[in-house]
Amino acid sequence: MNQKNLSRRQFIQFCGISAAVGVSGWSNVFAANKAKVVIIGGGAAGTIAAKYLHQLNPALDISLVEKNNNYQAAFMSNQLLSGTWATDKFNFSYQNLKNNGVNLLNEEVTGLDSAGKTLKTASGKNIPFDKLIVAVGAEADISGLDGLTPELIKAQAWTNANDVAALFDKVKALKTGGNVLLSIPKGEINGSMAVYGRVSQIARYLSVNNKKAKIQVLNAKAQNDTQKLFEHAWQEMYPGMIDIQNNATTSKIENVNNIIANGNKLSTDLLNVIPPQKANKLAKLLGLSDDSGWCPVNAESFESIKIKNVHVIGDAIKGFAEFRKNAQMANSQAKTVAIIVDSLLRESKLPSTLPPLIDSEYSIIGIQFAVSSTKLFRLENKTWKLQTNEISAMDAAEKQRQREYVYAESWFNNITNEMFS
């Protein structure tokens, strides 16, 4: 551009904006323009935070640091266990993020200099930031259950669609009339309803292909309303196949067939112990998690309580009352944190209002049969307050179940399109 390009209109515009912004506002406008926002983690939270920050301020320098080349969704992957969907449906490319104004850095983060506001990577790079958003998700807590190994964690298939596909192969190979044992841990896990969805999808397959097979479920928690809804549906759809015990804690995993639960040694043909969870190990490495294994944040900003200018969202956070960990909640938090970070960079203050957070999970129980649970939170007096909390009715009409089934797929299609288009 040269001086000839300066039009009368631009000059007037400049004067007008000068007047609107005021003298003191100028420094913030320029600061926001130059600001660097770095996001770690290209999942349901990180991709959305990057995308919407760019919409809020296209001049921001936004980088997404992700060690994997491609994304594989884990949410809805129980659909693989009945053979309804194939793994292709879960695979996505990060390439389009570049068209949305995001620098994609294929790097592994190895450290954080919080005073110098710089990230360090395995390849030796230093990545400076003004604001850092950490969206690293949850992972199996290897020290949370006696006997867990990386191989055993992989076999339990909780964080990766390919692993779930491998588990489906084992379901298919189960001997006639064989036994499946699934255990649910005591602590918080990502996809809280998905454990019941998993039992349902295995039952869906077995009820057609291995009718005498049994599924035993050990739940370390007490029975809740969600579980009651599933049990009701199981009685109707898979009578006699599923046996669930509550307050039954798995204390040790010995190998792919044996566990110790409530002091007894149990053997099974196919074991699926959902491992206890904690924030991804990167959260600890960066100094963001506490003794609970999750990352404490301020409710009104999602800023880490431990490190300034670092915001944590998604499964990795230590949630507030009744927050669950799921892709929808991660998506919702990401949009919220984008609004927060943009406001902090522009005006050095928090936004006056925020949209609600939607925490919603669909779960497929059988053919044309799904249930869901929806919570909405609103920020009130500096804390997130549960505003609505509803679950599909126990006695809902058949057409309600059918609609939730197709809306579940619609949600998956739309949320992944939003992340990667």
Add this chain to the structure above:
Amino acid sequence: MFEKLLILIIVAVPMINSALAASPTKGEQLAWTCFSCHGVDGVSQGPASPVIAGISENYIIGAMLSYKYADDLDKASEILEKYEELEDVRVQQRFSAMMNRIAKAYSLEEIRELAYFFSQKEFIMPDQAYDKDAAKKGKKLHKKYCEKCHEDWGTTTDDDVGLLAGQWKQYLTFTLNDFASGDREMIKKMKKKMKKMLKKHGDESLDNLAHFYASKSE
């Protein structure tokens, strides 16, 4: 000095334009929440959650209030009476799988912001499979029973009617069946036409209509 000022302006104007002018409104930020189910800008990727881009403002306000006050529609009508500019908004009994839960969390003011946002977006018709013969039958049915209100083959939102052409077939089928079964309320003239159509052409006519609209009313 003048030259320096010029350079500052040349550099600064585009930067400021992008920093200020493009900033999404609060209403738009509120609408983002809807995208994970209804698609970016309300353009759903299907197969069932409807496209809500390009729908009339009154239609969206009416739908949201119908969901929000599903247990007490009179209350919704009472609230609407207080706003002259909302006199054409209509609440009705609607079958709902999800929206009853969601709508409760929004104030009327927010609902109006959402409605404005989505009404300004372009309704982009998805390409979807449909049966050609059924669509042909549906076209005749539309002309005879629906066109009078859903003008131009269901492509208009005039008089705050729902956009039919190019909507997801699965959603159309659900909705048409809700109307036929009484799970969704109809205004008098629609009720009359629906009754006539079902009497003469049976339940199959609902399906044929859905195929016709899925064909983008071509």
